[in-house]
Amino acid sequence: MSKSILITGASSGIGRATAELFLGSGWTVGLLARRADRLEEVANGHRRAIVLAADVTKPLEVETAVAEFATQAGRLDVVFNNAGIFTASGLIDEIPLEDWYASLNVNLSGMFLTARAAFAQMRNQAPIGGRIINNGSIAAHVPRPQSTPYATTKAAITGLTKSLSLDGRAYNIACGQIDIGNARTPMVEDLIARAADADPNAPVMESFAVEDAARSVLHMAELPLEANVQFMTVMATKMPYIGRG
Template identity: 65%
Template sequence: MSTIIITGASSGIGEATARAFLDAGWTVGLIARRADRLEAVAQGQDRAVVLPCDVTDPDAVEQAFDGFVEQTGRLDMLFNNAGMFGHAGPIDEVPVESWLQVVNVNLTGMFLCARQAFKHMRRQDPQGGRIVNNGSISAHVPRDGSVSYTATKHAVTGLTRTLSLDGRPFDIACGQIDIGNARTDMVAEQHERAIAAGQEPDPSMDVKNVTDALLYMAGLPLEANVQFMTVMATKMPYIGRG
């Protein structure tokens, strides 16, 4: 039995990934703040473990990971996915409170969850596991008006590299998936707003392309690792965006 914890599992890419891993036979720990949404994802799934948790709360994160491992016996993988965009606009229009909130969720939240995953993977028998951080196209090339999101996603790349290095002695592999315009409810809403404003919506792709990529990364033996993977709509303006 393989086990995974997915953060931000109540909607979007996190929810789609949770459903894909459950369908593939994994035991899946579901982390997000909205317990009712997690219960909906878990409905009818006896291998789903609902773990309502704010990823910015160190104690809550520790309790969620400890509780999952106590119930399942081990943690094979973490998909560190929870994130938010925050206020859009030039830096002088970004409220400090919005900046701090985005840093708290996108960076500190990922740190706290990776910290707990690393703790368990290092000490379990057999030792080891896999951590996959959700970066972004913006971990490489920013969109305009995205200072908070872009800064945190660049920082996530540093987190990924350091975890990959620090995990080597313990058979902990760490990689990053950078996703561009997967069709989730959030992207659908962006498309609707673009159309309403008379604009051409950005190209997008089926979210299944993302979940298939994650299942591939998860299926590798720990002696192999996808360090960075970019999965994006072929025609989106990424190459040459800068």
């Protein structure tokens, strides 16, 4: 039996690249996002791809998707807790409250609900255990200007990761966090375009191939449960993260 991974936000960006890499590596992959048609494009008829149309902000949909995937795959070995959004930039008093609540619902509650359902499955399956990989962000440590909702939710994911890692010990559940900086996803390409519009003479934002971020997730997932990458940072080499860059 191949190992199994459930990936949220699998229809685009890092989630899609990760799903395609895991499918190519022989894993059974649960593809979870809201739009089934886009997930079918990712699955591309692959026999080990399981399409799970669900909204990570809705508890019952998440629980049903996790249970369905575990049934079809035989067990749940890994979850890549990846779904997230980046709302429009602005100072805190300019940010619409609906953007704040949307960020909380997807980036934080969505990750909590997915981890909750996965944890329950992993501690009740036989053999017991599994791995949860949370997609944080370097914004958890050094935020972009005018990104309060995103930076706040991503910093909270670090607390979620630590709590899951601690509570999972008794059940052979490992939890780690990957902080990805400027992988070339549609979201980052949009940020690059916004920056160019704001200042056409500014240097182009440094970025790197999303496939390299996916390979980092694969490394974390392939470790035996006795080993864990607690935190990993993978980013564009020249982006201004360390010191003044």
